[in-house]
Every structure is written in C-alpha cells, then in structure tokens.
Amino acid sequence: MLEQKLEALKGIFAEMDRAIIAYSGGIDSTLVAKVAYDVLGDRALAVTAESPSLLPEDLEDAKIQALEIGILHQIIETHEMENPNYTSNPVNRCYFCKSELHDTLKPLALSLGYPYVVDGVNADDLRDYRPGIQAAKERGARSPLAEVGISKMEVREISKFLGLPWWDKPAQPCLSSRFPYGEEITIAKLQRVGRAELYLRKLGWQNLRVRSAGDTAKIELPPEQIKGFVLNTDLPQLVAAFQELGFIYVTLDLEGYRSGKLNQVLDLEIRDRHTPSQVTIG
Template structure:
C-alpha cells in the first residue's frame, strides 16, 4: 500500500521525537496528530484534553471515546481561563489568553513526565485565519506538526479517512466562548445557557451550526442551504420556549446562514495584523 506523501512527512516528523504530549481537543485536527503520534511512538505519546466551562461535556466525552479508539493514553487537565479578566472581558485577542492558560498548564504537565515536546493540531489553513492563540503557542515553543508538514484542512480529512478514523468528517466545534461578540463579558452562567441551546439542536439532529449568544439574544446559524428545511421542520414555538427556559429573552435565525469566523468581520485590518492574522 502506498502511503500518502503528506502522511509520510508527518510520520517522519513524529519519528524524530522521543516522547510527546498532544494538546488534544477531540477535533479532527488534533485527533489526526494524536493518531499518527500513537502509531509512531506508542505509549510514549500522550493526549491531553483541557476541561473548562467553555468545553461542552459532550465534546469531552467525544475526546475520551476517540482517544480510546486510537489507543493513545489520554488524560484530562483543568484550565481556568475564565478566572482571568483578560479572557473573560472578551477582548479581540481573547484566544491569546486562552492558549496561554492552556500551554502554561500543559508544559509543566509534560515536564513532570520528562516530556519536552508539546504538539498542537493547528493546520496550514489556520495561518490565513484570525488566530491570536498562535502567538501564545509560538512564545512557548509549541510545535504544530500539521503546519510543519504543509497539511491543510482538506488533507486532514482525507488522511483521517485513509487511516480509518470514523470522525474524519466531524464539523469544526471551537470553544463556546467563540460564540460571543467581542466586548461582551463571558461568564459561567452565559456559557451554561449557551451549552444548553447547542445541546438542544445537536439532540435534534443538527450538526454544522452555531448558536451565537449576543446579550439576551440567541442567534441560530445553520448552513445557508438548510435554512428552508430548518424553518419547515423545526418545532419553532417549542424551540423558542426551550431557549427562553435556558435564559434567553430573544431567539432569532440568521438569514445569511452559518459562516465560520463570522464574528471576526467587525475587526479592522489593524487589529487583524496586531493580534493574529498570519497570512
């Protein structure tokens, strides 16, 4: 069997390491890194998931299930980014403080186990997006094997399918804090009501969507081609009643549809350059 070239590159890179910790969210990117790391290093590779109020319990459960499927040793650590006003006040570079907390937790965790290499799941496409967290990773010497091997998102999905990972087509699900407009304070109560709203839609069978939380308003985004089906098939009065029971006053549907990174459209070019647009 001919191994895809980009997979060979990733395997060769990981083969150079003695041991590693993978910052493992359970998303398709970090799952690929964890899978290949375990294939190459065995139990010398360790996947670590950070649990905090911005991670839905279902996503943590998925991470555990996927790690068990791969076979990689998996541990969960707690992070406390919400306790940092630089994060909870939700500035445009909020992700910098999130990743700082993550890596300042993972690095000593790794060192205590004699591990020097900490890896993340950033892929090549991320370099063209607004990602303030990259700066925090760079400052701390975190390695991004997918970027080093020129592996983009489409490559990640193709390689994951090639390796037989059932989650190769899993939708992107960033942390819940990414659903709030910049400048709105993020609190535990707001994260909990948002988690309830997204859980309601997940349980109803919707996959690739967002609930944006703007003050007392929940704004639902589904794929543009699914807007008609959403209106026709969802029990809207029940949805509104449930969302209000979660703590929202208003419930709306975004007629533009879901678009990744939509809340970044308010940023001006100066902010993008200063806080994390890499391209």
C-alpha cells in the same frame, strides 16, 4: 500527495521520541493524536483541558476517541476564567486561553519527561486571525499539521483514509467563540449557549453555531439547510426551549454559517493594535 503528507507527518513524530498532544477531541487534534500514537505508541500522551468552555458531552467524545485510538489520555484543568484579560473578551481573547493552556502543559511535559508539546493547528488556521497560535509558539509548542501544509479538508481526507469514524465530525471551537468581542464571558453564559447547541444537535442539526449577544440567540446553519430547518422544525417549541435556557429572543442568521464569521468585524487596524506581542500578561 495526501500519502506523502501523511508520511511527512509521521516523520515529524519519529524525530520527537516522546510528545504530548494538546488534544481537544476535535478533528484536527484527534488526527495528530492518532498519527502520534501510530509512531510513538505509549511515548505519546494526549492531554485534554477541562474548562467551562468545553461541553461535558464533547469531553466524553474526546475520551471515547482517545480510547479507540489507544493513546494514553490525561485530563487537566485550566483556569482561564479566572483571568479578566480572558473573560473581558477582547479581540485577542484566544491569546490568553492558549497561554493558560500551554502554561499548564509545558510544566506537565517537563515533569513527565516529554520534550515536545504539539497541537492541532492546520495550514488553514494560519490564514485566519488566530492570536492563540502565537501564544502556543511563544511557549515552544509545535504544529505538525501546519508544518506539513495539511489543510482542514486534507485533515478530513486523511482521517477518512485512516478509517477514523469521526472524519466528518463538525468543527467545534470553544464556546467562548460564540460571543461578540467585548461582551463579558461568564460560566452561566457558556453553559447557556452550549445547552442551546446541544438541543439543536439532538434534533439532528450538526454543523451549526448559536451566537449569543446579550439576551439574543442567533442560530447559524449552512445556507442550504436553512429552508429545511424552517419547514421541518417546531419553531414555537424551539423558542420555548431556548427561553427556558435564559434567552429572550431567538433569531436565524439568513446568511448562514461561515467559519470565522466572528472576525469579520475586525479591520486590520484593530488586529494590529491587539496583536499578542503587544499584550502584557498580568
């Protein structure tokens, strides 16, 4: 089944001739970049958006992975932080982020002669509240993984099958997802939460989130790792490090990390009220 889906994925790119990949360096878009390169060679271009919501270390990872794949790689700047519709952090914040990204990618693709822009949206993403998906579709982007029906787990399995060393890389969505809806996003806040997560990564904890709410940092880890974290971490030193970054309070989420947790505060009425089709971009 996986090999059939991989062949179907290759078939999509074989029909494209030339394509730009919206490449964040995450496991999904990296698989798309790998398959695109295997099929199209130098007719595939991976493009990474550099912005305050991406840690410099993650940008370096994206560069290293693109180099190992062999795909052409270009860095562009996006300016979603200049849009108050984004920085005010409404429930459809991702719509404005992806609008900025694809409003930058589309003219780039046209100017360079690439008829297609594709992203790393997978089949599981379609089952969550992801307003950015609609923004990409409105601008003509395609999502080959979702088209083939490849789930997040299958992304990892196919990546492992292809020998990609980062097949088990933790998911790393943009840093803006660390803030509760309605709290203003600033560059300083993004840098603070990014440095806090990097601090924990260097301690050996990889699959994690640091949620930021005002002056409080809430650490999320997989439930099975919580006990070991408490027993094996120098907690006073960790608190001191977080306070040096600007947090006042440091807490641990006892439920543990769960993808999409930010969206649990949304009910259907709120989601319907803020669907991207009802938003006027100013």
